[in-house]
Amino acid sequence: MLKGDRIGLRARHEEDIPVLEAGLYAQVATTARADSHPWRPLTPGSPQSRFRVDDDDQRHLVFSVVELADGALVGGANLWGVDLHHRSAHIGLGLLPAARGKGYGTDVVAALCHYAFVVRGLNRLQIETLSDNIPMLRAAERNGFVREGLLRSSAWVMGAFQDDVVLGLLAEDFRRTP
Template sequence: MITFTAIRYEHAMLRGEKVLLRARHDDDVAMLHADLHDDVAMRSRSDGRAWRPIPAGSSPFAPAPPSDDAAVFTVVRLADDAVAGEALLWGIDLHNRQAHVGISLRPAMRGSGLGTDTVRVLCRYGFGIRGLHRLRLETLADNTAMVTAAERVGFRREGTLRSNAWVDGEFLDEAIFGLLAGEFVQLPGD
């Protein structure tokens, strides 16, 4: 018997082994806002802007009209259709054919390979669908999970910005990674 879920996701272009990237729905906002914005320590580590209280009604996770310089997705865990977090290509530069990669997973979803799969699907989207030439990923140098995900997908460390990020009362280093379209190795079935 084919379930509704199997029909809905079987041919999805932005499907990985563990995740599906889809447009943001209004139903996603409260959960993403609570887990990814209201956690001050986590948000301070994932966003270069100073944290400030924002009511859920004005959430940065609210669906927005499409834009030329960003592609924003909700990450869904395929195993149970649970909202796992957000993923985006931002700073899309069509002239130079490049963009930045960003992901943020809910705390309960971390540590199970969803991050690596999400980065891989974003790369496939950026290179295969958007026709980009280069993707860039910035993360705090001590963010082992993101560094590992980037390296597993094929990103190369291009440098370190020393004491570049003000996080919770101290400056931290940021690691810069890059991946060119010709370096991206897709998995079988991609």
């Protein structure tokens, strides 16, 4: 398990999937803000669930986020678009509603950065998030990410276009972050 200050990142367990589906995917507005595909209903246990893991896919590395204090599942996180040639990847995370506002996002981003830069030897991480996702923007910036661009009206979210912010962090800057 990868450990942050208050959270751990571990492999996804089968029993995590229904909890994440109910707490994240079943919430249409949450999914519309977090996913690049439109929400559609999925039967519980569907093999098409976005929370299922393909252990053979080396470009999408999936973690469950748990509290270190009691092991309770609080969300999911991933490195996606892993490119070993360019040594880069993208960060994604989703916290269950009861886990939001507790600083876990900052800790998750830090643990993912440690894994990507120290364990995997990547050189660049990138986060794309909606411009009004203040918790994610703060979590990224607290970990040294720099705003690199704004993609105007690039995301269709619940009937309106929204801007996406692109943030990046290089391994050399991560090592300098206190």
